[in-house]
Amino acid sequence: MVIVLRTGVPPEAIQQLVSVVDAAGGSAFVSRGVERTIIGVVGDDDVLANLNLHVYDAVSEVIRVTRPYKLVSRENHPTRSVVTVGSAPTLAHIGPDTFTLIAGPCAVETPEQTLAAAKMARRAGAALLRGGAYKPRTSPYAFQGLGERGLRILNEVRGEIGLPVVTEIVDAHDIDVVAAHADMLQVGTRNMQNFGLLQAVGGVGKPVLLKRGLTATYEEWLMAAEYIAQRGNLDIVLCERGIRTFEPATRNTLDVSAIPMMQSLSHLPVIVDPSHASGRRELVVPLARAGIGAGADGVMVDVHPHPEAALVDGPQALDDPAVEELGDACRRLAALLGRRTG
Ligand code: PEP
């Protein structure tokens, strides 16, 4: 790191900082300019970061030159990772050489609705089935999901449809039951910084789909992934699902820049969710195309056999004709970009 000092700092104050760094096992190199003095510091970054050097009066700024996230950073892991979900023969791969479609109902409502949505997902070419049994709702009066019963429905549908299942966990108390039923655990937008939940999902040995928080920066998102990785689980897929902006015409604003940015900052796969990003059916396929074009490793969408009757997020759910269009766009664009589908 680099410590930039204020102007006119006396030599004793510089010596004090050098001693603090030395005492922590680091090495300090003082470089005196005409106007300013800076101190270059090398050593264990985590130890040095905890010295709170910015608190000293002599210090104007402390600049870290390494990333605060380590396990998920591309700096320390130049090859992009592949995350494998499910168990043979129903395996899905998410990574740089493939394009993976994830589709299913926003919420599991009934066995019939879930099976019908799963069939739509399969028709579109999905390699993974999504479906929420625990729903994080803005209103406590809204449908909260079927809970464990929903997980059992997903299990049955998985058996029938032959696709691995990703489902959201909203509370760390449910970790055992969700991990027992799911092939991949989803941490939703509203829980991206629920650090206890991140640690819990990091400890169960199943892949994790980590959605971006509504107002999270790239660094905050990667620090959230780092919580999971720190528990020994590097099977993490990042999902850009739109961020909150001033534009009310769409539910959120899909941040397409996040795809190449996150892929350059991290080795983890990055997918997009154009359904939750837009909240509008007619925008889902165009935004999916934009995501694929920007290099997304996959796309996740909501589908419903009867969107008008959906208990959650009906306006954004793809119906049969839209599913057809999405499947076609995914196959053609993925092939154009040299990615295998499935
Ligand atoms: C979802 O995928 O069902 C969901 C609730 O998404 P998000 O966390 O992105 O709002």
Ligand code: MN
């Ligand atoms: Mn939803």
